[in-house]
Amino acid sequence: MAAVFVKKGGKNNRFTKGLMKNIFIRDIVKNKYIYIMLVPVGAYYVIFHYMPMYGAQIAFRNYAPLKGIWGSQWVGLQYFKEFFSSYYFTRLLRNTLLINFYDILFGFPAPVIMAILINELRGTTFRRMVQTITYLPHFISLVVVCGLLTDFLAHGGVINNIAALFGGSTSSILLEPKAFRAVYVGSEIWQSMGWNSIIYLSALMGIPSELYEAARMDGAGRLREIWSITLPGILPTVVIMLIMRVGKIMTVGAEKIILLYNPSTYETADVISSFVYRKGILEAGYSYSTAVGLFNSIISFVLVYTVNRISNKLTDSGLW
Amino acid sequence: MAMKRTKGDIVFDTINIFIMLILIVITIYPLLHVVFASVSDANLLQRHRGLLLHPYGFDLSAFKSVFDNPMISIGYMNTIVYLVVGTAINVILTTFGAYALSRRNLLLGKYIMFGIVFTMLFSGGMIPTYLLVKDLGLINSRWALMIPNAMSAWNLVIMRTSFRAVSPSLEESAKIDGANDFTILFRIFIPLSLPVLSVMILFYGVGHWNSWFSAMLYIRNRDLYPLQLVLREILLISTSDMTTTAAAGDNKANIGETIKYATIVAATVPILCVYPFLQKYFVKGVMVGAIKE
Numbered sequence: 341m342a343a344v345f346v347k348k349g350g351k352n353n354r355f356t357k358g359l360m361k362n363i364f365i366r367d368i369v370k371n372k373y374i375y376i377m378l379v380p381v382g383a384y385y386v387i388f389h390y391m392p393m394y395g396a397q398i399a400f401r402n403y404a405p406l407k408g409i410w411g412s413q414w415v416g417l418q419y420f421k422e423f424f425s426s427y428y429f430t431r432l433l434r435n436t437l438l439i440n441f442y443d444i445l446f447g448f449p450a451p452v453i454m455a456i457l458i459n460e461l462r463g464t465t466f467r468r469m470v471q472t473i474t475y476l477p478h479f480i481s482l483v484v485v486c487g488l489l490t491d492f493l494a495h496g497g498v499i500n501n502i503a504a505l506f507g508g509s510t511s512s513i514l515l516e517p518k519a520f521r522a523v524y525v526g527s528e529i530w531q532s533m534g535w536n537s538i539i540y541l542s543a544l545m546g547i548p549s550e551l552y553e554a555a556r557m558d559g560a561g562r563l564r565e566i567w568s569i570t571l572p573g574i575l576p577t578v579v580i581m582l583i584m585r586v587g588k589i590m591t592v593g594a595e596k597i598i599l600l601y602n603p604s605t606y607e608t609a610d611v612i613s614s615f616v617y618r619k620g621i622l623e624a625g626y627s628y629s630t631a632v633g634l635f636n637s638i639i640s641f642v643l644v645y646t647v648n649r650i651s652n653k654l655t656d657s658g659l660w
Numbered sequence: 661m662a663m664k665r666t667k668g669d670i671v672f673d674t675i676n677i678f679i680m681l682i683l684i685v686i687t688i689y690p691l692l693h694v695v696f697a698s699v700s701d702a703n704l705l706q707r708h709r710g711l712l713l714h715p716y717g718f719d720l721s722a723f724k725s726v727f728d729n730p731m732i733s734i735g736y737m738n739t740i741v742y743l744v745v746g747t748a749i750n751v752i753l754t755t756f757g758a759y760a761l762s763r764r765n766l767l768l769g770k771y772i773m774f775g776i777v778f779t780m781l782f783s784g785g786m787i788p789t790y791l792l793v794k795d796l797g798l799i800n801s802r803w804a805l806m807i808p809n810a811m812s813a814w815n816l817v818i819m820r821t822s823f824r825a826v827s828p829s830l831e832e833s834a835k836i837d838g839a840n841d842f843t844i845l846f847r848i849f850i851p852l853s854l855p856v857l858s859v860m861i862l863f864y865g866v867g868h869w870n871s872w873f874s875a876m877l878y879i880r881n882r883d884l885y886p887l888q889l890v891l892r893e894i895l896l897i898s899t900s901d902m903t904t905t906a907a908a909g910d911n912k913a914n915i916g917e918t919i920k921y922a923t924i925v926a927a928t929v930p931i932l933c934v935y936p937f938l939q940k941y942f943v944k945g946v947m948v949g950a951i952k953e
Contacts, residue, residue, distance in 0.1 A: 363767075364767065367767050371763075371766075371841070373840050373841035373842050374759075374760045374763060374766065374841055375760075377756035377757070377759055377760045377841070377845075378756070378757070378760040378761075378766075378772075380753060380756065381753055381756055381757035381760065381776075381811070381816075382772070384753060384810050384811060385775065385776055385779060387792075388789070388792070388807070388808050388810070389779040389783065389784070390775075390779075391784075391788075391792050392783065392784025392785065392788035392789040392792055393782070393783070393784040393788070394784070394788075395784055395788035395789075395791060395792055396784040396785055396788045398787075398788065398791075405791075454683070457676055457679060457680065458680075460672070460673075460676055461676065461677070461680065462673060466677070466680070469684075470680050470683070470684060471939075472936060472939055473684050473687050473688055474683060474684070474687050475939060476687065476691075476932075476935060477687060479866055479870075479931050479935055480691075480928060480931070481869070481870035481872070481888055481891070481927070481928070481931075482870065482872070483870075483872050483888045483889075483891045483892045483895065483896070484891065484895070484924050484927065484928055486895075486896060487891065487892075487895030487896055487920070487924060488690050488694065488924070490895065490896055491895075491920065492690065492693075496709070498693060498711060498712070501709050502711075530686070530687070530690075534687070561666070561668045561669075561672075562668060562669060562672040563672070594786070594873070595872075595873045598873075599892070599896060613786070616785065616786055616787065617786060620786060620787040620790070621786075621787070621790060621877060626787055626791065629786075629787050630785060630787045630788055633785030633786055633787055634784075634785060636785075637782055637783060637784075637785055638782075640782075641781050641782045644781055645781070
C-alpha cells in the first residue's frame, strides 16, 4: 500500500531504495505465513517453468550436454534456418494446421449442437442419462482410447469389418495415411463432445424461460425457438470458445499423435510436437528440436495473445 | 407448463430422442465391446467378425493372466503411489498459492500472478524441460512424475477466484481473535471452498491416473512404470508381436487378444466405478472454471 507513495528514480533514489527494502522486510515480518506459502509455489514456477524458458536458448547454441548451456557454442539462427529449409517444415506445418482445421470444422460445432439437443430433451431422467454417458469417454485414458482405436481399426477389427462391408480395404486403417486425420478428429469428437457441451449447457441455463413462453404464445415451433432464442442466447459463449479454439491452431498435443501414428502415416500424422519428441528425445538432437519447439511456442503465443485481444474487443471477455 | 404439445413438438422430440439414442450407442458400444470380448472364449472370439453384441462363450482365464502379469500389479501399485502423493502435492501447493495470491495487499501480487498466468501461454518446450529434469537427476525417479507437474496454473486461478469470494469480514474477525494465516486458510477458506477443493482433487487425481507421457519421457526403469505406460506396452507396442505369433498359428495369440481386452477392463474399471458418483462434481468444476473474475 505504502509503495504507492514511493516515486521512482530522481534525487531520492537511495532514499527510496532504502524505503522499498524497509517496506519489503516489514511486509515479510508481518505476513510471514503468506510468504511461507508462497515460497514453494514461486520456487516451482521459477524452476519448472522459467528455467526451461531460459534453457530454450540452446535453440541458438550447439548444445553439448557435457558443456552445459553456457559452454555450448553460439550458432545463432542455424537450427531455425535448417528447419525452415528442410522438407519437414512444410509437412509439419501442413499437418498441424490441417488437423486443427478439421477439428474446428467438425469437432467444434459438435458439442454446441449436442448441448442444444440435450437442452431440448423433456424427460429429466433421460437427459441425465444422456449426459452421464456422453461425459464418460472424457475420463477414459488416452492410452486406452488409442488402444481401442488400434484394435477396432486393425485388420479384422470392428470398424475395419464394417468398412469392408461398404467396399473399404481390409488392411489396417491406421496404416493408411489418408485416413489419419479422420481417425484423429473422429476419436477426438467421440471422446470430448459430451464433456465440451457442458459449458454450452451452462450458458443455455442462463436463457430466461419467459422468452420461450413468449415465443410459444406467438406460435413458434421448436426449430424456430432454437433459431431465434437458443442460438442467440449461447452465441457469445460460442464466439469466445471459437476464438480461443482458433488461437490454438498451431498446437496439436504430442500424446495422441505418438500413440496413433507409425512410420507409414508420418506423411499426414506427424505434427510439430511429435516431431520435437522424435528428434529431441529419441534422437537426442536437443538444439534442433528445441528450435522447432521454440518456433511453435512463439507462434502459438502470438496467436493466443492476438486472439484474446480480439475476443476482449468483440465480446468483452477473454482469457484475461 | 400447461401448454399442449403440438404435432411438430412430437416429431421434434421423437427425432431428438432418436439422435440421442444413437449417440448413446456410439459412446457406449466400444466400451461394451471391450467388456464382452474380455470375458469371451478366445477361440470363439477369434472366429467372430463384426459387432459384438454379447460375449461369445464365457471364459475368465484372460483376467487370470492379467492379474498374474507382474507388470500389471507393478503398474497398479506405482500409479496409486503417483496418484496419492502427486495429488497431495498438487492440492497443497495449489491451495497455498491460491491463498497467498488471493490476498489483495500482497506485495507485487499482480506481477506474481502475471508470471504464473504467463506460463499457461508460453513454455520453454518439451526438450528444455526434459534437459532440466535430467540435470536435476530426476530421470528414473518417482519424483519426476510428481514434481515437474506439481501444480496447474489454471487450477490455481480457479481456486484463487473461489477464495476471493470468501467474505473478508470472516477473515478480519478471525484476525482480531489472533488467528494466523494458516489457521485462517484451514479453518475458514478451505471449509468454505470444499466443492472447489474436491473438484481439484478429482481433476488432479484423474490426471495422475491417466498420465503416461511424462513417464515415457522420464522413466526407463520398468519397476517404476505407471499403469498407463504398462498398458501402452500391452495395447499398442506389442501389436506387431501379437500378429506374428498369430501368423504362426499359435493358439496363445488368440488369448493374447482377450488378454488385451481384460487389461483395458482392469485398468478402466476404477475410473468407471467412481465416475457416476463424482460426475456432478466434475460438472461443477467445469462451471467454476468458466467463471471469469
